Amino acid sequence: MRSRRYAAVTAALLTLAVSGCNPQVPKAKPTGTATPSRPVRSATPLVFKITGKGTPNRPVHFIQEVHNRIDYDLLASSYESRGPQGATRAVFADARVTFRDKNGSTIAATAPQAVVDQAAKTVTLMNGVHAHTSSGMTLECMQLVYQQVTGMLHGTGDVVVTDPKGFRATGSSFDSDISLTHMRMQ
Numbered sequence: 001m002r003s004r005r006y007a008a009v010t011a012a013l014l015t016l017a018v019s020g021c022n023p024q025v026p027k028a029k030p031t032g033t034a035t036p037s038r039p040v041r042s043a044t045p046l047v048f049k050i051t052g053k054g055t056p057n058r059p060v061h062f063i064q065e066v067h068n069r070i071d072y073d074l075l076a077s078s079y080e081s082r083g084p085q086g087a088t089r090a091v092f093a094d095a096r097v098t099f100r101d102k103n104g105s106t107i108a109a110t111a112p113q114a115v116v117d118q119a120a121k122t123v124t125l126m127n128g129v130h131a132h133t134s135s136g137m138t139l140e141c142m143q144l145v146y147q148q149v150t151g152m153l154h155g156t157g158d159v160v161v162t163d164p165k166g167f168r169a170t171g172s173s174f175d176s177d178i179s180l181t182h183m184r185m186q
Helices: 002-021
Strands: 048-053 060-066 069-076 078-083 089-100 106-117 122-133 138-147 152-162 168-176 183-185
Touching: 060 078, 060 089, 069 106, 089 122, 106 138, 152 183
Parallel strands: none
Antiparallel strands: 048 078, 060 069, 069 089, 078 089, 089 106, 106 122, 122 138, 138 152, 152 168, 168 183
């Protein structure tokens, strides 16, 4: 009796094993009129949130290079970054940014807050900007926007530019290169 039961169980397992190794051929789809296919939904990109905090002796340090040349160098006390890869928006506190052009001119600016927007390719300093160029000019304004694509600056709000000889220009906004030599003020 026991050997019959063992033989029946063995036969059942053998049948399952053989049928599992020999799957059925899939049925062919009918070749009638084609129905429009639905677009495949892509996965939602991951949105990262990254925060960091520096110390007085070792601040947060962010460098942007373009073609082996430093475009700008940013130091800050802390930052928070949000967004998908390649389209991140980072907010920096107590920012000090040095922008460099292709000719070697620099402008070093400080502000309570800076925003680096990868999608827009901009760096925006805000809430009171103080800056000086490598040629000795000074700049004050409420907001300063650096366009990475063009290498140009746009400032707004109580703009004051002073050259090394003491000449002072004021306005509500300006557009200029990094050296502040090719400027249009309004």
